[in-house]
Amino acid sequence: MDDADKFKWTTRPTRAVALRYGLALLSVTAALGLARVFAYFHLPQSFGTFALSAIAITFWYAGTAPGVLAAVLSSLVRDYLFEPNTSIESRLLFDLVFLVFAVLMTRVARVRNQLELRVAERTAELTQLNESLKQEIAEHNRVEAALRLSEAYLAEAQRLSHTGSWAWSPPPGDIRYWSEECYRVQGFDPKRGQPPYEVFFQTIHPDDRARVAEVIERAVDEKKDFKFDYRIVHPSGEIREALSVGHPVLDPSGDLVEYVGTIIDVTERRQAEKERERLREAQADLAHASRMTTMGELTASLAHEVNQPIAAAVTGASTCVRWLTRDSPDIVEAREAALGAVRNGKRAADIINRIRSLSRKGGSQRQLVDINEVVLEIVALIRNEAQRHSISISTDLGEALPKVMADSLQIQQVIMNLIMNSIDAMKDVDQPRVISIRSQSAEDQHLTISVSDTGVGLPPQQADKVFDAFFTTKSHGIGLGLRISRTIVESHDGRLWATPNTPRGASFYFTLPTKVASAE
């Protein structure tokens, strides 16, 4: 039995086996019946013809073994029912015919089975292929849907961020790809298709064209990235500001294939930047005005601060002259006096410089600042003002504090405002009048600086009100000092707040981050 037969036998159920052998019996019986009927009517058909048909049918439908059974049965029926008296040679001849026919049918059945098997295999392959194709189509549809969604998101993102993307083959090439947003930013109608490069170039403001052309030309020559600002003149005449960035794509041999990049409409961003700059300038002006107001209040004290070393320098110089003009000049004493005069002259110059730096008007200049130095500089300038009101200033400054990244002028202004507030709060209270200034490291990489006084304290139930603009309890103030101080501290990522003291007075605290400084 070959593989095909084996396959057929082993795959058919037991019931089917019975049916197959039954078909052999049935077909031979049918051949017998038909031969009898034909014989009854004296028709010229022998049993052999019907038997061959029965054998063929059995082989075809029931397989080899039932076919052989049909051949054997046919031979027996013919020998014993139709030709019982024939010679042995005649019987053997018929048996040989049945046998040859059976052998032929066996081969036919085998070929058919092989064909069936191949058809089945091919069908299975096709079914599998069909399934794969279905899956591929489903995957393709899914990817296509995801791609469409992604494209939609990208288009929406481009629209929201006013950023268009493009691809352009270098001169004399054309624009290869323009996203929808490119059309909007550049002021083109998408229905008219991708514009030629020359048409795109014509939309650039005439004053910017030469510069843009130069930037692009240089980038293409060097196969480098480019980035340039330019203005776009829309068909309506509206002028927009844009930023274009391009990146070269090179083939494996290093030749330039194309540029890909973006066009960003930065009109609103630039306007916002200008507004922010104007706001910063206004804040700086206000802070400067506030500082000058405070300096005005300090005029008498500052004059005294400058006057002291000048007086000492003048006296020292006079003393020097006296030592030199004596009958017997004393050079050593004269030199000592002259050195003292120089020292005091420098001290006066230092104080004037400090006052001048406080008076200067300028933008924010951040640098690493020693907060204790800032405190001591301000205290040196204000101490005399405090003394005028019988107020003593004590300092308790932490050692080895990390530096902070800050604008020292602005931080000086904050400390000056807080000390001046404390002086104002203590002018009319009984003794003792003490201002305590502390600096220390706090948690979360911050420094805390506090200014405490024994003055009238904060307004009841509204401690934070003192930071509102135009809130003041003074007869001469305009109520901006603390507001400006809080703005300054917050612009340094710090916090400024106030708490009442017991039994009287107030403490103002502010924090400054040291994280930036320590990272360097």
Place this chain on the structure above:
Amino acid sequence: MSPRAESKFVAIVDDDDSVRDTLQGLLKSVGFSSRVFESAEQFLGSGHYHDTACLITDIRMPGMSGLELQARLNAEHCRIPTIFITAHGDEEMRFQALRAGAVEFLPKPFDDEILVESVRAALDR
């Protein structure tokens, strides 16, 4: 210079050490001995003020002011010739000081010649 002046000294009271030192240097250049004090309280507490022939004092200082020091000395009938030097001087203050017996009231920076002559006059009293 009288013998009395030679045994006594000039007291300089000022909270600014540069002013104290330069004043002492000036007086030394003209042959006057002096002692320096950084506050009115330190001067009063030194126990030397009865030996002081002349007092040069700042007006505005932490704690007791120069005018309060003068009043305190007057109250104790300790009539030391006093020269005020100040960077904050106004006419009212000047009048108040001179009325209380000050021999001179000099705004900073002052003319060293006037100061020296005032001290000399005080020591020659």
